[in-house]
Amino acid sequence: MKVRKFISVLLLAVFLVSGMIFPGGVSAQDTDIMVTMFSAMSGATKLDQVPRNEKFNLLVMFENRSGKEIRDLKVTLDQESSAFYIADGIPTLYDIPVTENAGNFMLANMMHKGSGNKVVLIFEYTKDGQEEQKAVKSFYINVDSSTPGVPGDQYTLSMDPVLEISENYKIPTIQGGSDVELLFPVSNISLYTALDVKISLDLGELSKYITISDLKQIKKFSTIAPRKTESVLFKGYVSKIIEPGVYPVTLKYEFSNITQKTFQTSETVNIRITNTFTKPDTEINNVKIDRDKPAIGQEVKLTMNITNKGSSDARDALVFLEDYEDDGFVIKNAANQVNIGTLAGGASKTVEFVLLKVKDGSSGIVSMRVKTDYKDENGTPYSKNHTVIPPFATGTVTASSGELKIESLSAPSEDIEVGNEFTVYVKVNNIGATTTKNVKVSVNPEGVIIPKSLSIITIDSISPGQTKEFNFKLSPQNGAATKNYAIPVTVEYDVDRGSGAAKESLTRYVGVNVLNERSKVKTVPKIIIDNYGFDSETVNAGSEFNLNLSFLNTSKEVDTKNIKVTIISPDGSFTPVASSNTFYIEAIASGEAVERQIKLYAKPDMTTKSYQITAKLQYEDENGVQDEETGRQYEAEEIISIPIYQEPRIQVNDLSLPYQAFIGNPVYVYTDFYNMGRSAVNNLLVTLEGDFTGEGLSYFAGNFNQGSSDYFEATIIPNKEGECSARLILTFEDEMGNQSELVKEYTFTAVQNQPMEPGDVKDVWQEYPGEDGMIVEPPAGNKKWLIIGLSAAGLIVIVVLILVIRKRKIKKKGMTEDEEV
Known part of the structure; x- marks a missing residue:
């Protein structure tokens, strides 16, 4: 529990009496920063010894001994060098106020590692305008060795960095037959730094079609800081023969934490492949002969064109002429094979065979088989048979029936x-x-x-x-x-x-x-969503928004028509507004794009992250031809990521300021705040500023989950007479890293503090007449007891106030008084 600042002066007196100020634990050097006091706390209770298996808070007070102004102060617990670590939260506190060359802060949720008792703090600040100043302070805390140690591997587990693809990652679309850059935003979503990071890419089945060209196929980073994102880039080439579709790839992470524990994790993400290229596919055309009625003993030159109707290369291509003997021919010089090497996509080569007529054929109609063998650019072999009928003049043929x-x-x-x-x-x-x-x-x-x-x-x-x-x-x-x-x-x-x-x-x-x-180049029409967007960068949960879609016909030759688009939300997070989830596009010409818009509603209980919907497309080509393999319309699916933003709702009660205060006298102030939204906020910092000094003027609440509540309390000392201003400021980040600020302003009046003179007691006494209505002098000796009584009454008021506030906070946290103690 957060320390109650309004009794910090009383606690300081207790610390002095109980020996909690250890001059030996503070650096004896007269440096810029001097730690003047530290204490382990459990709620508002100081701990003489820290248990080894429970969380505690550490209160630290310090002084500026540099003689110059210090500002922009942040303090980090060196978790590697210390015997303690932050079990739940961030080990760095930012923007600690230094007022009248002194300040204090609280490190929350500390826990013992299991051995040692050293605390190492790193102070970073700007001194007299010079940035990046640093001081390291060490001291020691008593540890209760009788308590059980941290069970198992709890400490190292609690400090595990977590690497994963950023929520802003969008599935990349890459084109077959081109150079490609695969960019992956990798985020450290934990509160702890990942060290010696190595990231590699496992392409899985895509390894046959994508070649990584980088010399360094393992990407290295010395560190990835908490809540930071690094761009991981892989360059390569995509084969022309890859089939379009969505493919999974795996990112593999290797890293360590500050305790040198190593980790190996992996994550599967998708990439989308489009491809206007087709596999190599040979056809025979333009079959010709130089003699249509060869006599026995004559040569015939048979020529034909071998065409690659695909758009990727046919390599190591061989052409074989077969099944010609029954038609009365032989190959002269036995050369029935022609090596044509590489046949580019859409290209043709002419091959020639020299035939020798040796007899009349059995059928009278010359029918021959031509076989083509070749490989694609990945070395996959293909073999295809073709029937050709050279244009010989038909001779007399005897019918099979004899008639x-x-x-x-x-x-x-x-x-x-x-x-x-x-x-x-x-x-x-x-x-x-x-x-x-x-x-x-x-x-x-x-x-x-x-x-x-x-x-x-x-x-x-x-x-x-x-x-x-x-x-x-x-x-x-x-x-x-x-x-x-x-x-x-x-x-x-x-x-x-x-x-x-x-x-x-x-x-x-x-x-x-x-x-x-x-x-010559056969293409199958492909429609993709080449671009999409919204009315704004993000979509608010519980709101309507327009989804703008651009549909691109990637084919350079074939038009498409009768296009049906169906929008599907797999988990029901999105529903169409005033329309169905299906719409129709009459036609998209080759290489052209058509834009459409659909209004959707995002459910109000969605959290801040990216959600996916699917666009299912069905269409025909320009001739009404459908998919030859399935006999149905061409089909395609596109995945769309929609970033949802759940707007944070932080509610703050009014600050408990008095209407009037005395200059130089401390005043306790208090307020509650709540997370009324549907998402967590991060790095919540509460600060109080105005015409006063004081203690506890800032409080770092850290991560503030949905439905959570907390409170802020401080002691302020007015420093000017008349109307004074106070500003309560809450700064925080939403789950997308956007920073927000909530400010509430107040005023109160400060007056000079009038000390009580001995004669004032008489005046107070004389306000009460005797029984007979006469003014009665106070009895001798009663002045002393009156002063003591008034002081005791004031003390009782303070104690009652403490007890009331204590009971109020116990009730708020759902605890009993025994549990509090």
Whole structure:
């Protein structure tokens, strides 16, 4: 309990009698600061010996012996050198008043470490305008060795520094394929300094995609002071092939405290990855030959373009030509492999194979397989097979049934641009001796190539020796890639086998080169929240606020439309005002941003910290195409951090000042104060200033939790006659470090103190007439007893006042009188 300043003079007399002033414990040197008295206290009770297992307060009085003005004084308990530490609070007291070259202060909640009895105080101050002056004072306190020591590791645990990411940390967004700076604000949220700090970053699964380029991958700090924040920066490069999303990374902390105890802790935070680059992905297009009707023994040069439709490099790329023997060809010089090295994103290279015709093919339609092997920039291997159909002229083919044959099958050899039409020509001949019936000819291209005419043509019959021609109009759509597409053509029919009608069919392929300039670099549209803000820097709990959001389409080529945004508060801390939590955006063009605003309400019981909400997005690309993998709309989630501020509410009762006081006489003043808000305040300091001197004019309450109450008391001595002013000032910091000040002003009147003369006793006595109404002289000898009586009455008043205040404070703290004692 805080010492009662109004009886400090009486306590000082007791200290003198009981030997609590130890000249031997104070430095004998005549330095700037001299400790004149110190005492261990439990409430208002002095302790002859300090228990080893209980908290106590230390009252210290000092004098300025420098002969010059001392100001801006702060005192720190050197917890490393002392046998004591601050069990609950801050070991430094700031702005201790030095009045008439003297002052006093109270170190609260001290506790014994378990051995020793030395106290070391560090005084720092400004002397005669010179800053950074310092004096170190040591003295010793009697310790009760009969009490049990501090159990276990309580002392070292109580001095543990705590490092963690600052509440102001916002999830960074980094772009794939770029240099990156990862900045982490690391705060020491404890009351104790962290020493020899080492901070490293464990990227986890991101280590495959992010390379830290700093030479020093462990960041070192000699100290991180209490309630201070250091910026920890890591530089690196992000791979182009990383998948977008939110990834966890781990910060690892190594540090020690002032007792050299070491700590190893870690913390997981998130980072957001966006990426407009895509993985390497090869396609074959522009398949050409220099001879469309090679004879046996002739060479054919087969050329094709290998295109990387991804936007990141395909490295160590190899191209293999396979499945060509059945079509009557061999590779000249056995070179069926071409090494094209690195194929950049969106780039193409032409490869050439020299084929030698050695026989007629079994199918008559040349279909070959091309395999591409390559690696991404992380060394991950890929292998992809492609079917190509070189544009050879179709020769005579014997149908599988022996009746029908596809005499010719052709498509344009030039590139077909998306959106344009082309025609596939099919000629079917009956080479058998039986009429074929129910003949059906159809084309079944991939979904990106659609028929522009009937895709199925049916005729009743084809007689022996008869030839029929069919043609189909097709068109590649915007979703088609630049590559060689194989289009299957199927002929189905019925033929009489004598024992009944039999169904027969045959399928052949024709190749067509499709050109889509926009598909050279395939991109998937990505929408992110690139910026958001509020009406002010922070949002007050229990208030409405506007959340301003900016939605960016990161794709450089693909527009988006039909965008649905849903705002979700996982813990229900935020609710929309006069609207639903969903809104609609018609479209966002490539590379463009659209802003929207939603009004939200923050619950009143929220504490001062950052809360998260989620924005869920669903959308389509410009063609109404949805996610090819899921078949649903594209989806994305963005996390938004909202800093909530719970405004502190400190209430102070009026100061108990008298209407009139005497100059030079001490006056006891008192007030209560309360934390009526929903959050704690830190570094609460109460000071009283005005036209007076006194004791206990400042009180450091430290951390003041929600619902707490405390009191301030002091003894003031008026030093001027007439109307005097008094200012009660409470300064404190909220949980975000913002400083506030609460000031209450008062006035009272001070008059000269008139000493009582011996003749005054007579005057007082003569105010009371005798029984007969006559003025009676005071009896001889009664003057002395009257003075003694008046003094005793005054003393009784003081004692009664002490007891009343004592009982009042005991009641306020919920204690019994026995517990107080």
